[in-house]
Amino acid sequence: MSKDATPPPPLSRIARELPASGIRRFFDIAAQMEDVISLGVGEPDFATPWGVREAAIHSLKQGQTTYTSNYGDLHLRQHIARHLDEMYGVHYRGADEILITVGVSEGMDLAMRAILDPGDEVIVPEPCYVSYKACVGLAGGVPVGIETRAQDQFRVSVAQIEAATTPRTKAILLGYPSNPTGATMPREMLQEIADYARRRNLYLISDEIYDRLTYDGPHTCVAALPGARERTILLNGFSKAYAMTGWRIGYACAPVEVLTAMMKIHSYTILCAPIMGQKAALEAIKNAEPSVRDMVGQYNQRRRLIVDGLNKIGLDCHMPQGAFYAFPSIKRTGLTAEEFAERLLFEEHVAVVPGAAFGRGGESHIRCSYATGLDKIQEALRRMGRFVEKVAAEKRAAGRTVQAA
Ligand SMILES: Cc1ncc(COP(=O)(O)O)c(C=O)c1O
Numbered sequence: 001m002s003k004d005a006t007p008p009p010p011l012s013r014i015a016r017e018l019p020a021s022g023i024r025r026f027f028d029i030a031a032q033m034e035d036v037i038s039l040g041v042g043e044p045d046f047a048t049p050w051g052v053r054e055a056a057i058h059s060l061k062q063g064q065t066t067y068t069s070n071y072g073d074l075h076l077r078q079h080i081a082r083h084l085d086e087m088y089g090v091h092y093r094g095a096d097e098i099l100i101t102v103g104v105s106e107g108m109d110l111a112m113r114a115i116l117d118p119g120d121e122v123i124v125p126e127p128c129y130v131s132y133k134a135c136v137g138l139a140g141g142v143p144v145g146i147e148t149r150a151q152d153q154f155r156v157s158v159a160q161i162e163a164a165t166t167p168r169t170k171a172i173l174l175g176y177p178s179n180p181t182g183a184t185m186p187r188e189m190l191q192e193i194a195d196y197a198r199r200r201n202l203y204l205i206s207d208e209i210y211d212r213l214t215y216d217g218p219h220t221c222v223a224a225l226p227g228a229r230e231r232t233i234l235l236n237g238f239s240k241a242y243a244m245t246g247w248r249i250g251y252a253c254a255p256v257e258v259l260t261a262m263m264k265i266h267s268y269t270i271l272c273a274p275i276m277g278q279k280a281a282l283e284a285i286k287n288a289e290p291s292v293r294d295m296v297g298q299y300n301q302r303r304r305l306i307v308d309g310l311n312k313i314g315l316d317c318h319m320p321q322g323a324f325y326a327f328p329s330i331k332r333t334g335l336t337a338e339e340f341a342e343r344l345l346f347e348e349h350v351a352v353v354p355g356a357a358f359g360r361g362g363e364s365h366i367r368c369s370y371a372t373g374l375d376k377i378q379e380a381l382r383r384m385g386r387f388v389e390k391v392a393a394e395k396r397a398a399g400r401t402v403q404a405a
Helices: 014-017 024-031 050-061 074-088 103-115 133-136 158-166 185-200 257-270 275-289 287-312 336-347 375-404
Strands: 098-101 122-127 141-147 169-174 203-207 234-235 250-253 365-371
Touching: 014 133, 014 169, 014 203, 024 336, 050 275, 074 250, 074 275, 098 103, 098 257, 103 133, 103 185, 103 203, 103 234, 103 250, 103 257, 122 133, 122 158, 133 141, 141 158, 158 185, 169 185, 250 257, 287 375, 336 375
Parallel strands: 122 141, 122 169, 169 203, 203 234
Antiparallel strands: 098 250, 234 250
8 A cells, every 4th residue: 555545445344353363373483384294174075976976077068057046946845844853853944944055054154144133142062163253243143252261171061051051042052063072962962951941932053064073873954853953053164074164055945934044145246156066966966975985994994093082192182072183282281272282383394283273161172173194193193192202301390490499
């Protein structure tokens, strides 16, 4: 800007006050370093199954490059309806209760904008995915965080939700299996929350993007719980289970009144999700089940390796039951999670994300994604072990200096 130019008006208060994502900073540094093993990224390391890619190529060759219906391709919606019915026994009409979105990311934004008036509160168990609280705030709402803890396996209880409820509470946001903790919720606990939501007349917004990545038992779909469907906005998508992050396809399912409101906003702001992605998603939901099973099997192997390895090097780590993240405590190193992550990156070239990026309860943890090959996980563990020993030696030396002084 030239010296005598008038600066433009200020940005909106909401934009100014929105914190930048705590994840990005570490990616940016890691991207400029050589020989970095990244346990930082939250996306599958697999390429989209070949058959899915081929279907998208075919659709392009056919010249399918237009808008679709605002709701999304009807075929895709019908297949999603069938899939949810078969998996969880929950029924949605493909015609007007399912909306194809630009990932769960857009679905979350639409859900908040459709149900919140300024000042309405949304209860958000933490640590949680970085977008949750931001989406509530961007829609004019107020996120009310509840801290969950490692000793409770990062599960949230109905008593905690009750204690956080006020007359302004409009919704409870659930995200299980969880990013960053890998926690899942037992069916009974979710049923208690659903019953509570009904008693207090609250919405349930359920982000189930990791529903297929559970290892120790079946996933519970919140909308399928008795009495829950009428007040639930179910969000899911193709990014994680089918290794399709770049295609940007998700879906929202809700009773028709809520979905119509979401659709209206979507039709003005997005118009429709990209057609290539929708064609690919259709192929995925029809034919990629064997690939999903194969990838889940591989994540499970990696999960055991990383959790075992972290515990062996002295970083206490509960066994995550879903998603592809381990969330060990770094407390006993005496470092903060920020210090740990920063030093680990610079000294051993391993990228992890400090837990505080995900809110309260994450401060003394780091998130390690195991969506990476076994050999890389092994090498990362070796480097982390060396780093933890070095920090312990520094601590001992500092203790001796204090004693000698
Ligand atoms: C819990 C959770 N929800 C939503 C998203 C975003 O998903 P999508 O690619 O469908 O927008 C992510 C991505 O990391 C996530 O971890």
